[in-house]
C-alpha cells in the first residue's frame with residue numbers, strides 16, 4: 001500500500017510543524033480519519049457477503065446479552081442491532097434485569113452457544129457489580145465470540161505471528177487498523193505508541209500490529225508510565241485508549257503524527273449539566289497532528305462494523 005508515511009517529510013507533516021508549540025504560523029488542521037464513512041463502506045461490502053450467504057440459505061445472526069438498564073449500554077446494544085438490520089444480519093436479544101444472578105447470566109450464554117440461529121454474540125460490558133465477568137466470558141463458545149476477546153481467541157493471536165488467523169479478532173483494534181489503512185496510510189515500519197492497558201484495546205492491539213504482515217513496532221504505555229510525553233512524542237501513531245479525558249494534549253504529539261482517539265468516558269458537562277462522552281484526546285491536538293480520528297465519528301463506528309465482520313466471517317467459516 002502507498003500513501004503518506006507517518007512521520008515522513010510530506011506536506012501534511014511540514015505544514016503541521018508550522019503550527020507547533022510556539023503557536024505561530026499557519027494553523028493546518030489535521031486531516032480527518034472518517035470512521036463514519038469508512039464504516040459505511042465496510043457495511044456495504046458486508047451486505048454483499050450476507051446476500052451471497054443468503055443465496056445459499058444461510059442467514060448470519062448476532063446475539064447480545066445485556067444485563068441491567070445502564071443507558072449507555074442500552075444505547076450501544078441498540079446501535080448494534082440497527083447495524084445488523086442494515087446489512088441483513090438477524091438479531092437475537094437476551095435482555096436481563098440488573099438483579100440477574102451469575103447462574104441466570106450463564107444460562108443466557110449457554111442458550112446462545114446452542115442456538116443454531118446465533119452465529120456470533122457479545123456479552124455487553126460492564127456486567128453489574130458482584131458478577132464474575134471473566135467466568136461469564138470464558139463460557140462463550142470461542143467460535144461464536146463476536147468480540148474476539150475469548151481467551152482462546154486472544155491466545156491464538158499471541159501464538160500466530162504470521163499466516164492466516166481463522167478466528168475472530170478483537171473489534172476495536174481491528175477497526176483502528178482498518179480505519180488507518182483505508183485512508184491510504186501504510187503502518188509497516190511505523191512506531192505506534194499505545195496509551196492504555198485495557199484488555200479490549202491496549203493489551204490486544206499490539207498483538208495485531210506486530211504480526212509480520214503489519215510489521216509495526218509497538219510501545220505500550222499506561223497511566224502508570226513516567227514521562228508519558230517522552231514516549232508519545234516518539235510516535236508515528238498514537239492510540240489513545242486510557243479512558244482518561246484529554247490525557248493526550250498537543251505537547252504529547254509530534255507534528256504530523258497520526259492520532260486515534262479511542263476514549264469513551266461519560267462526563268458531566270460543566271456548562272449544560274448534562275452527561276456527554278469525552279475522548280482521550282484534547283481538542284488542541286488537531287492543530288499538531290497530521291491525521292486525527294474524530295470522536296464521535298471515528299473509532300466507535302469502526303468497532304461496530306468489525307463486530308458485524310466477525311459475525312459474517314463466522315458464518316462463512318461455518319459454511320466450508
Ligand SMILES: Nc1nc(=O)c2c([nH]1)NC[C@@H]1CN(c3ccc(C(=O)N[C@@H](CCC(=O)O)C(=O)O)cc3)C=[N+]21
Nearest residue numbers: 122123124125126147264296297298299300301303304
Ligand atoms: N462486549 C462489549 N463489546 C464492546 O465492543 C463494548 C462493550 N462490551 N462495552 C462498551 C464498549 C464501548 N463501545 C463502543 C462502541 C461503539 C461506539 C460508537 O459507535 N460511538 C459513536 C457515538 C455514540 C454516542 O454518541 O453515544 C461514535 O463514536 O461515533 C461507542 C462505544 C463498545 N464497547
